Amino acid sequence: QVQLVESGGGLVQAGGSLRLSCTASGLGFDDYAMGWFRQSPGKEREGVACISWNGDERYYADSVKGRFTIYRDNAKNTLYLQMNGLKPEDTAMYYCAATETSWCQGLQRDKYHYWGQGTQVTVSS
Numbered sequence: 001q002v003q004l005v006e007s008g009g010g011l012v013q014a015g016g017s018l019r020l021s022c023t024a025s026g027l028g029f030d031d032y033a034m035g036w037f038r039q040s041p042g043k044e045r046e047g048v049a050c051i052s053w054n055g056d057e058r059y060y061a062d063s064v065k066g067r068f069t070i071y072r073d074n075a076k077n078t079l080y081l082q083m084n085g086l087k088p089e090d091t092a093m094y095y096c097a098a099t100e101t102s103w104c105q106g107l108q109r110d111k112y113h114y115w116g117q118g119t120q121v122t123v124s125s
Helices: none
Strands: 003-007 010-013 018-025 034-039 046-051 058-060 068-073 078-083 092-098 119-124
Touching: 003 092, 018 034, 018 092, 018 119, 034 068, 034 078, 046 068, 046 078, 058 068, 078 092
Parallel strands: 010 119
Antiparallel strands: 003 018, 018 078, 034 046, 034 092, 046 058, 068 078, 092 119
């Protein structure tokens, strides 16, 4: 059974930083591309970033480019999202997700087959 468990969310002031983690089990973590998504109340879930199986390929949503960094530690079966320069509009539930391909297929939800339960990020102004 595939499990993705996120952690690291919290309340932070605008301009601050957080690092999210996602620990995976039940899948060949180092075979698959992974992604981060987020969803605010009343909005669609949107892709934030994705990373290929080996970390060589990374894509970011325009809204987070230059502020967020996605990376992974395959030895620890863990995915990370370093978030710097946080803004109130970054407030959302953040989800990690796994594909069944080795390379990023973009940030569309239907490319991802497994999902975590989410961790809440709240940025105060």
